[in-house]
C-alpha cells in the first residue's frame with residue numbers, strides 16, 4: 001500500500017508517495033509560474049503594494065495536473081491507502097453559498113475541478129497569502145481588545161501578525177461586505193485542500209488554526225472576544241464561527257476526514273476507500289518529517305534563520321510563535337524567525353574576500369577565520385542586522401562591543417574589530433547565541449551544565465525581549481538534539497560553531513530537506529491510517545512510530561571534535577553582555 005503527501009506552498013504543489021517502509025516511490029511537482037503561466041502570478045502570488053494574494057483556481061488546476069502526472073507516470077493510484085499533507089499557512093479561502101453542494105456534485109465527466117468550481121464556488125477568487133502586509137489596523141484593534149501583544153500571545157500563541165488569518169478575515173469583512181455575506185464557509189489553505197479531496201467542506205485542523213490569532217490555545221477553542229471582534233458589525237461571533245465550521249479538528253483526536261471524493265476515484269483510479277487525513281501548515285508538517293522528540297530543535301539556515309522547537313512548555317512570547325503540535329498530544333511547536341541569516345554572513349564574507357578579487361562566493365577565508373583558534377574574540381560581541389530584525393524587534397543596525405569578561409559590562413563600542421576575520425567569528429556566534437537564548441524558555445530544565453555554574457557565582461536576572469530570566473536558566477537548559485537544514489547547513493564551519501553554541505546534549509544532525517513538508521504529510525497519512533484502523537497499538541504514538549521506522553540513512557550525524565560541553569559553557573559569559581548590547585538597540 002502507498003501513502004500520498006501533498007505540499008501546497010507558495011510557488012508549487014508537490015506530491016510524494018511513500019511505501020510501507022517509508023521510502024519515497026513517486027514524486028511529482030507543478031510549478032505555478034512555469035506550468036500555469038496563464039494565471040500571471042510572480043513567484044506564485046499577485047502583489048499590489050501591501051496586498052499579496054493567490055488565485056484559488058490555480059491551486060485547483062495544479063491539483064488536477066499533479067495527479068495527472070502521477071497517473072501518467074504509471075504509478076498505481078488504486079494502491080493508495082491514505083493521503084495527507086501541508087499547505088502554506090495563514091491563507092484563507094472563501095466558499096460561496098452553495099459550495100458544499102457543488103463539491104458533493106463533482107463529477108469526473110464534467111471537466112476539471114477548475115471548470116466545475118470556478119468562479120461559482122467561491123465568494124472571492126483569491127486567498128490572502130502569508131506575505132500580505134495590509135492588516136495593520138485590524139492587528140491593532142485585535143490586540144487592544146485583549147489588552148496588548150503579550151496578552152494576545154498568551155491566548156493565541158502569537159501576537160497579532162499581518163498575515164494571520166483573523167486580521168485577514170476581519171479586513172475582508174470590513175472592506176468586502178458583499179463577498180463576506182455570500183460566504184458559506186471559510187477554510188485555511190490546508191482545510192481547503194482537504195475539502196477538495198474529500199468532496200465536502202471539512203473543519204479547520206487545530207495546529208494550523210493556531211496561525212489565526214483567533215484560537216485560544218490554553219482553552220483549546222476559538223476565543224469569543226477575538227471572534228466577536230473579527231466578525232463584522234453586520235454579523236456575530238456565532239456567524240463567523242459557523243463559517244469556520246464550528247470547532248476545529250483536534251490534533252489529539254486523530255480521525256479520518258472521510259474517503260476520497262468519487263471525482264478522483266473516477267478520474268485517476270483511486271480506491272474509493274482511500275482515506276483523507278487532516279492537512280496541516282507547512283512548518284507543522286516539517287516537524288512531522290523527522291523523528292523529533294521533546295527538546296529537539298531544528299535550525300534552518302537559509303536567507304533568514306528559522307528555528308523550530310518541540311516543547312511541552314507553553315511559554316508564549318510576542319517575539320515568536322507557538323502552535324499545538326500536529327501529532328503529539330500535549331506538545332507544542334515553537335517557531336522563531338530571525339530575518340538576518342545568510343545575507344548578513346555573506347556581507348562579512350565579502351569584506352574578508354576583499355573587492356576586486358576572484359573569490360566571489362568563496363567561503364574558504366570566512367571558514368578559516370571561523371575555525372582559527374588563535375584568533376581570540378573571547379571579549380568581543382557584535383550584532384549584524386543589515387535587515388531590520390524580528391528577534392529582537394529592532395531596526396537595521398550593526399554594533400560591535402568589547403566587554404569585561406568578569407563582570408559582563410560593556411567596555412567599549414567599536415566601529416570595527418582588528419580585522420574582518422573577527423566579524424566572521426562574531427556574526428556566527430551571535431546568531432547562534434541569539435537562537436540558543438530564544439529557545440531556552442521552551443526547553444525543560446536539566447542539571448547538565450550546572451557543573452559550570454559554581455554555587456558562589458552570582459545568578460543575576462538577564463532580560464531578552466519580554467523575558468527576564470535567571471542567568472542560570474540560560475546556562476543549564478540545553479536542547480536534546482539539533483538538526484540543521486537549509487543552504488548554509490552544508491557549510492561545515494558554520495554548522496560546527498552553531499552546534500557548539502547551541503550545545504545539544506544528544507548530538508547534531510544534518511539533512512537535506514527538499515521534500516520535508518510533503519514527506520511529513522506522507523508519514524502522517526501512513527501512521528494515522530494504521531492507528532485509526534487499529535493496525536498498530538494505541539501506544540504507538542506518532543513519535544514512537546517514526547523513531548522506530550524512520551530510514552536512518554537520511555540523517556547525517558555531525559561529529560564535533562573536542563569537548564562540546566566545555567565549548568558550550570564557554571559562551572555563557574557572552575549572555576549578559578548580549579542582553580546589555582541588545583538593550584541599546586532601537
Ligand code: XUL
Nearest residue numbers: 010087088089130282283
Ligand atoms: C509561517 C509563514 C510561512 C508560510 C510559508 O508563519 O507565514 O512560513 O507558512 O508557506
